[in-house]
Amino acid sequence: MEISNRLKNIPPYVFAELDKKRQVVAAxxxxxxxxxxxxPDQPTPKHVVEAMQEAxxxxxxxRYPPFGGTKEYKEAAVRWFKNRFGIEFSVDNEITSLIGSKxxxxxxxxxxxxxxxIALIPDPAYPVxxxxxxxxxxxxxxxxxxPENEFLADLDAIPEDIARKAKIMFLNYPNNPTGAVCDLAYLEKAVAFARKYDILFVHDLAYSEMTFDGYKAHSVFEVPxxxxxxxELHSLSKTFNMTGWRIGFAIGNSYAVKALAQLKSNIDTDVFRAIQVAAIAAFDGPRTDIERCNAIYQERRDVTFDAxxxxxxxxxxLRATFYMWLPVPTGMTAADFxxxxxxxxxxxxxxxTAYGACGxxxxxxxxxxxxxxxxxxxARMEKHSITFDRNAAKV
Ligand SMILES: Cc1ncc(COP(=O)(O)O)c(C=O)c1O
Incomplete structure (x- = not known):
């Protein structure tokens, strides 16, 4: 028995590896x-859980759900999008359900x-x-x-021959792992770049609602x-504390949505319909849970900054996401730290480095x-003298 070369070419999933190390120390x-x-450590909102229980x-x-998501689910997602970003989409050909954005x-x-x-991929990035x-x-x-570019990919630095060979480009703002955000002008530039080189631009907006201090994340579709x-890939995972439920959607270019839905129909049989019903309750429900969670993250961020x-x-x-991207003490590698x-x-x-060589x-x-x-x-870091300049005297 032998695994495929395809699988041999990819390293073990970094977080699974990290968890093994955690278990060894915990043991x-x-x-x-x-x-x-x-x-998210906060629960899924109560009205969403109740909608699921009833469903x-x-x-x-x-029974088997319909391919691409129920009409009601897609309508609710499109409604949510219109309320949030002011942009309209066709339920018939500009949206498909996802079993999470991964x-x-x-x-x-x-x-x-x-x-x-070629696929143009940020580094560091979500490893998938x-x-x-x-x-x-x-x-x-x-x-x-x-850091000198505020963690924005420099599209002008991509060589012409690479851009010409590229089929797809991923960007993700608010960003995992750097916590960076982008303005609309940056997304305009990315759209123009994708248009010039005939590339599908996939904007991963998994953290669209996790923002602080009045900052609001942009959808790429705010660009004319x-x-x-x-x-654009959207997920209910972080927005509604639903990581375990596995639901999201892809929205936008109808050719790309159709291609994705066609591929998926050969591989999976969509999201459990009761989860889609619960997701409708999430989309149509109040924003209070989102705001409550953001206030919690903001407070933790402030405690962390002080410490x-x-x-x-x-x-x-840090204006978005629950990730802080920090330099390791001078003289150490990321793995050492x-x-x-x-x-x-x-x-x-x-x-x-779990997110790429540039990490x-x-x-x-x-x-x-x-x-x-x-x-x-x-307190433990202080006790063990794990400070930013702990090695300064040695270098
Ligand atoms: C940038 C980014 N995209 C996508 C995902 C996947 O999220 P899900 O599959 O739960 O929607 C994550 C999860 O952490 C992420 O950080």
Missing amino acids: RGVDVINLGIGD LNNPLNH EGIHNVIHAFVDPGD YKSSTVLAGGTPYAMPLL NAKDVAI LRKLGWSLKP STLMLEEAGIVVPPG EGFFRMSLCTDKARLAEAF
Whole structure:
């Protein structure tokens, strides 16, 4: 028995590996604090859970759901989009349901990338853009996200021959793992770039609602005629604390939506209909839960900023996502620092390199843990002298 070369070409999923290391340390009796996960710790809103409970009693929902999502689900998503961004979409050909945006990323790549094609992918990034490109036989081309560019991919730096060979480009703002945001002018530039080189631009907007201090994230469709070249992936995972439910949608360019839906119809049989009913309740419900959660993240962010400043880090404002992207102490690699945090302080933080080569020199800290636990983590860092300048004297 032998696995495919395709699978051999991709490394083990980084977070599964990180979790194995956490388990080894926890087995020694260490009370490990996990600041590595990007999974909301607040529950799914009550009205969504109740809608699901009721939907479970309807035998119609026990049967195969329709391909591409129920009409009611798509209508609710389109309604939500119109309320949130002021943009209209056709329920018939500009939207398809997803079993979470991870699935959408994987399948849109398989719908557009042939062996040898180039996919433009941010680095650092959510790892699935790259691994699914490799699984499709494509060639990922890394667009570095650098602090000097506010972690925006520099589209002007992409060589002409690469741009000409590219079939698809991913961008994701608000961004995992850097927490960066972009303005509309940047999305305009990305749309113009995609138009010039005839590339499908996939905007991954998984964190559209997780924003602070009055900042509101942009949809690519606020750019006039973006539908000509773009689709956007949306997910209920982070917006409505529904990571385990597995539901989202792709919206935009009808050719791309159709291709994605066609591929999916050969692979999966859509989202359990009761989950789609619950998702409608989420879309149509009040925004109070979103605002409550954002207030919680904002408070944790502020606690974290204060503590890390005291430990020597200088920090830029975080206006979106529950991720902080921080430089490791001078003289260390990202992997060294992640190991040090786990072995000495019992704290899990992924090394920046888990998100791409440009993540060297960084680590990611997430805010999915309550204030008391965060305070405990910073107390442990202080106790073990894990400060930003801990190696300054040695270099
Ligand atoms: C940038 C980004 N895109 C997509 C996803 C996948 O989310 P889901 O499949 O739960 O919708 C994540 C999850 O962390 C993410 O960070």
